[in-house]
Amino acid sequence: MNSQAQPDWPKLMEEVTAQFPRTLAYLAKPREKMTVPICPYCNNPSELVTGEVIYPGLWHLRKKQLYRCAPCSAWVGCHDGTTTPLGRLAKPNLRRAKMRAHAAFDPLWRKKFGWTETRFPDRRSAYKWLSEQLGITSAECHIGMFDVDMCMRVVEVCQGPDMTKDRKSKT
Numbered sequence: 001m002n003s004q005a006q007p008d009w010p011k012l013m014e015e016v017t018a019q020f021p022r023t024l025a026y027l028a029k030p031r032e033k034m035t036v037p038i039c040p041y042c043n044n045p046s047e048l049v050t051g052e053v054i055y056p057g058l059w060h061l062r063k064k065q066l067y068r069c070a071p072c073s074a075w076v077g078c079h080d081g082t083t084t085p086l087g088r089l090a091k092p093n094l095r096r097a098k099m100r101a102h103a104a105f106d107p108l109w110r111k112k113f114g115w116t117e118t119r120f121p122d123r124r125s126a127y128k129w130l131s132e133q134l135g136i137t138s139a140e141c142h143i144g145m146f147d148v149d150m151c152m153r154v155v156e157v158c159q160g161p162d163m164t165k166d167r168k169s170k171t
């Protein structure tokens with residue numbers, strides 16, 4: 001009776017240890033459901049909201065999905081039709097910086113109406129060039145994940161003398 005009441009500690013530890021790799025494997029398994037991104041400013045989880053909340057009155061943006069941290073006024077949009085964030089949550093100054101970076105960089109590869117040629121044939125080669133300019137790997141090269149300084153560097157390299165030369169001669 002007495003021996004039964006006393007747990008067999010070594011055996012119990014062995015069982016727990018044996019379970020451990022399975023527990024770790026379970027935790028490491030990618031979740032089907034996207035977890036909400038953590039706000040980089042306050043470290044609290046963000047919330048998924050629609051464009052109606054972020055852009056009240058802008059009818060065409062009402063169905064957009066975004067992650068927001070209300071106390072920080074920080075948000076980030078999602079890839080179209082998904083709940084996958086485009087990058088990190090950003091406050092107004094960083095959002096402006098990211099927009100400037102995209103405005104400087106995207107025309108180098110994105111074909112627009114009336115433009116017959118772009119500086120780079122496709123998005124991939126443009127990003128490859130950008131990562132080389134910034135001295136980072138192409139895996140790290142996502143404007144959505146950049147901070148303000150990095151965005152400013154994007155603008156700088158995209159407006160470098162040999163980058164604007166080609167485009168100006170065409171217009």
Ligand SMILES: [Zn+2]
Nearest residue numbers: 039042069072
């Ligand atoms: Zn926050």
